[in-house]
Amino acid sequence: MNAPSMFSASYHEARMRLLDAVHMLTARHSVLIDSRAIAVKGPSGETLALDWIMIGAREPRRAVVLSSGTHGAEGPVGSAVQLAVAQSVLPTLALPKDAAIILQHGNNPYGYAWSRRVNENNVDLNRNFGESFDPQKCNPGYEALLEAINPPDLDETRELARKAHMDQFVAEHGARAFQAALSEGQYKYPQGVQFGGQAQQASVRHLMALTREHLSATRQLAWLDYHTGLGVAGECELITGFTPDSRPYALANRLWPGQVKSATSGESLSAPLTGVMDLGLARALPPECDFAFAFPEFGTYPVEHVLQTLRLDNWLAHHGDRASPLGQQLVARMRETFSPGNPDWQTKVLGTGMGYARQAIDSLLQ
């Protein structure tokens, strides 16, 4: 398999290639495709949808879900894993009668198509899975750095002052507190980065409904939701939102031995987050289901570069002109930052991403 060829140039191309590959499987497997479109369209007017592609049992007792694009622009890696599984694993796989593999494509199809990490309402979907929304909720560090994090302009002198403000915050409170301020999720500033929303988003509703409807008989479930942008380039960390004393954490560490790290306890590169997907999905599953979940998180560029990219992307969305030369340059920067075009990077992350999928399939579905 030529790994870089599994990466597609756009959301639309990735979606079409995956659906084509899945159609080829229908001679061997039972295939069900349940697509839920959202209201907005892609850059070429194309439909944006979450595609639940279910291969095998209709009401599986055991299942493995591989999902992509929860953070839009981070979609290409998960999508490449899904295409590679459809083309090189499923054609020869013998699935037991009670088992299914689900390729869940484009959880945030708007962000994927428009190269943003957030959705059509500037919402970070992986902060939007909570049960209630408090529009006052915001990390005090975020409030203190509000303008530095969310610049209303790119004036050079003011940008230097903002950088100095952030450096001063790190010097006073430490890098970990800075990361928490930035990434924890905030519910107060709809035009700010890391906005978790003030209501449940359409994509979250769709994903919860798909899970509830198709996995109601499932008793053993492994779910991998692929992400990029945090950590050393090409390296991977398996992150969970569950605490180390929880049953899902133990189950995930049994499936991917010793590799899953909790964002809640400080053992992961990730800071503790609110409204995350795995805790939300757990509510949509039958209580008796053994649920092992992990976010494979692949490093791309140094954290300062990633942060600056997100600041610029947010500025562009609210204050800039996407069609201008600068706008186009920033869109390309978003794409490259969350899905590097380097073939060595692509080969490495696809290999690792496939490895985790195989581990789940081999231990749960054989």
Ligand SMILES: [Zn+2]
């Ligand atoms: Zn992500």
